[in-house]
Amino acid sequence: MIDINLIREKPDWVKEQLVKLNDLAAVERIDQIVALDRRRRELLARVEALKADRNRINKQMGRFRGAKHLSPAQIVGGARAAIAAIQADQTDAALDALAHPPAADGDIDPDAPAEALDALLEALRVQGDRVGALDAEIRAIEQALDEHLLWIPNMPDPTTPVGASEEQNVIHPVQGTLREFDFEPLPHWELGPALGIIDFERGVKLSGTRFYILKGLGSRLYRALGTWMLDVQVARGFTEIYPPFMVHEDAMFGSAQFPKFRDVVYFDAESGLYMLPTAEVALTNMHRDEIFEEADLPLYYVAHTPCFRREKMSAGRDVRGLKRVHQFEKVELYKFTTPETSNDELMSLVEAAEAICAALEIPYRRVEMVTGDLGFAASKKFDIEMWAPGSGEWLEVSSCSNTRDFQARRANIRYRPADGGRPRFVHTLNGSGLAVIRPFIAVLENYQQRDGSVVVPPVLRPYMGGVEVIEPVR
């Protein structure tokens, strides 16, 4: 969620940013937000003045009705004077009439006090109805306002390069050297089945397209990768978290997957639970509605979880192999920081992801996202890509984002500054360290040998029971 004050104060600047993000639909919402916000504040001022009057009169009403010493003439006189004052919007006069009821003149009919009180209640009901009508109107406006705001993406960081689409992303120098093959390297979708460690057909038999089965040393290699990555990040200072893999709808809004990416997730209607498309959702929301002390920050979390994605948007893309599947595992890194440190924390997050690539001794490169490819929640983002020689492409194995206070606003996560000031929103950062399935691809393709066997990267051997080479099944 972006700060509505920003839209209120600098609507044109916000629109410029949205144009850089290529989000023209969001641009159109800005004028509506400005108008709704103005209307909301007008109504708020009116209803609050009304409520202040009502509160004071009701308080005095309690005393008036409870006063046993009043004569019938005073009840009639007080009620009549109060009615006149309420109808004229003269609150002070009404209060005075109830506090010091003037006796009515002339003979008092025995029914007159009850009738006068009824009339007074009727006058108050009319006043209450005005409050109710305004409250209802304000509620409707706030609902419309929220609906618009939920669709406004985060503002790009000033250092994010401006560019229309992914073709303009800034590619940093390759780290490591691309291996020279003296044979034609195979793609993993040929290597895996030949080794007997990937079974695409039976995965599809069970669950349909984009599902797969890993078998034997393939399954073990996958498990080794995930466990090893988790251990590396824990050693780097991240606290290991095992979260629920299914969450309420609130959580999906809190981390800004919803409303825009509703299509992405699997949903169980009976329980109302959504399967995690990424552990980021759980990690963001575990601190929803909390206020940290500044001394608690930064917090570093890491979670190794499955991720479930419907991939509806990319139907027909990357249909071969394991690159884009409905179920995969990811080691997710997450940070809660103060605004002052989040830029530096993003860089160390990227380094934590790159450390995995380096330790695997697979060539990788850092890609700096331009505004047009930032996504919805990120203010600044780096992807890490690993080289896959068999597939002949760079695979995105990590995406590290600083969302600044965007998710924190949605999930209402704040901290109390050390100087004791009002609570401020934290900054949140997320990054894969790494997604496990694509490094799995990269290991197979980079470490393959002419005879079809695959060497196990040295760092993984302790996790593979000492196995050094995955041999083809005979």
Place this chain on the structure above:
RNA sequence: GGAGGGAUGGCCGAGUGGCUUAAGGCGGUGGUCUUGAAAACCAUUGAGGCGCUCUGCGUCUCCGGGGGUUCGAAUCCCUCUCCCUCCGCCA
């Protein structure tokens, strides 16, 4: 799955329709006293919105969430969530 009991500020806990502006205690903060500390005493105390003459002042909202009744709701009604006790079923 069945029956019952609960949810009040950072924590404990009173509060069954109006002098409640949520009592009281604990904790926190500031002060008095003290060489210093403790104790005692005094004061103070959360979040959000809006407005203004903006280091402040005013006002509204918030008693698990949402909705309702009422002139007026922490209090009454409906509904959801979560927690506890007992029973059943299962590991």
